Amino acid sequence: MENKPQRMTKQRKIILEELRKLTSHPTADELYEIVRERLPRISLGTVYRNLDVLSENGEVLKLESAGSQKRFDGDVSSHCHVRCVNCGRVGDVMDELPEPEVHSVSAPGFTITHGATEFYGVCDTCRDGDELAAPGAHRTQ
Amino acid sequence: MENKPQRMTKQRKIILEELRKLTSHPTADELYEIVRERLPRISLGTVYRNLDVLSENGEVLKLESAGSQKRFDGDVSSHCHVRCVNCGRVGDVMDELPEPEVHSVSAPGFTITHGATEFYGVCDTCRDGDELAAPGAHRTQ
DNA sequence: CTGGATGCAAAGGTTTTGCACGCTA
DNA sequence: TAGCGTGCAAAACCTTTGCATCCAG
Numbered sequence: 249m250e251n252k253p254q255r256m257t258k259q260r261k262i263i264l265e266e267l268r269k270l271t272s273h274p275t276a277d278e279l280y281e282i283v284r285e286r287l288p289r290i291s292l293g294t295v296y297r298n299l300d301v302l303s304e305n306g307e308v309l310k311l312e313s314a315g316s317q318k319r320f321d322g323d324v325s326s327h328c329h330v331r332c333v334n335c336g337r338v339g340d341v342m343d344e345l346p347e348p349e350v351h352s353v354s355a356p357g358f359t360i361t362h363g364a365t366e367f368y369g370v371c372d373t374c375r376d377g378d379e380l381a382a383p384g385a386h387r388t389q
Numbered sequence: 390m391e392n393k394p395q396r397m398t399k400q401r402k403i404i405l406e407e408l409r410k411l412t413s414h415p416t417a418d419e420l421y422e423i424v425r426e427r428l429p430r431i432s433l434g435t436v437y438r439n440l441d442v443l444s445e446n447g448e449v450l451k452l453e454s455a456g457s458q459k460r461f462d463g464d465v466s467s468h469c470h471v472r473c474v475n476c477g478r479v480g481d482v483m484d485e486l487p488e489p490e491v492h493s494v495s496a497p498g499f500t501i502t503h504g505a506t507e508f509y510g511v512c513d514t515c516r517d518g519d520e521l522a523a524p525g526a527h528r529t530q
Numbered sequence: 531c532t533g534g535a536t537g538c539a540a541a542g543g544t545t546t547t548g549c550a551c552g553c554t555a
Numbered sequence: 556t557a558g559c560g561t562g563c564a565a566a567a568c569c570t571t572t573g574c575a576t577c578c579a580g
Binding site: 312316328330332333339340341342343345348350352353354355356357358359360361362363364365366367368369370371372375 | 453459469471472473474480481482483484486489491493494495496497498499500501502503504505506507508509510511512513516
Binding site: 395396397398399416417418433434437438441457458459 | 543544545546547553554555
């Protein structure tokens with residue numbers, strides 16, 4: 249799970265570059281749109297395949313904890329995330345927090361390997377009330 | 390987000406009852422199969438619709454943090470979860486943990502409202518190596 | 531050269547939705 | 556009785572995959 253990818257293709261290189269430029273934790277198709285400006289003929293499938301490979305190699309983070317649509321993070325260093333409960337956008341938490349103590353907790357039927365602290369809230373775009381600016385948003389209630 | 394549902398139909402009542410009986414944090418279709426034993430003519434769409442209503446009313450928990458398929462929890466009291474990184478199953482952590490301190494953290498562009506500690510690991514079924522018993526599982530590597 | 535990677539498009543899995551009818555309050 | 560809720564099926568949505576071709580090493 250930490251072995252380097254076999255081939256560094258143009259596509260893989262540019263996907264990685266663009267993801268690392270961003271702090272926005274894009275979804276696969278958001279990244280696809282961005283990469284497409286440099287590689288107009290790239291396909292969405294290629295973006296998905298590369299994000300898979302890169303996350304298995306530990307070069308990017310696949311944020312499972314992000315609701316329906318997966319999001320990706322080019323910053324692999326240990327840090328916490330906030331998620332907008334309205335639109336799903338993910339942000340970085342600036343402060344360093346201690347990793348949850350794994351050895352002190354028990355869960356029947358599970359072998360716990362690690363823990364994470366996650367935050368929830370509302371992003372500025374959603375707080376300011378414009379539903380249009382929140383992609384795929386539908387007001388909760 | 391905390392108003393009671395307008396009507397307590399047979400379907401809604403039984404869905405809630407069955408979910409509260411379980412500690413397994415089922416997916417919508419797992420719950421559908423269970424409820425179907427009591428209401429053979431119920432539809433999957435109804436299960437989804439009711440889980441939405443019930444979670445908006447705070448009667449059940451919708452566990453967004455569960456990868457591709459969503460899971461639901463009939464136990465609304467504050468407790469932490471473990472997630473199997475192999476098959477996605479969710480379990481309860483027995484120990485009480487302090488809620489992360491929200492006021493001490495900052496995230497640009499976000500208004501943080503609450504935090505949660507989440508754990509990851511492997512469930513017994515996956516540890517024991519039988520891929521067949523893990524629904525939809527595919528070994529990571 | 532060779533086998534991993536790509537583009538394309540189709541398939542797959544999960545969740546949502548339109549519609550006519552049913553049933554709770 | 557009014558109008559929310561239901562069953563059914565189709566649609567929508569996100570992600571994965573098969574295949575012929577391409578290209579990095």
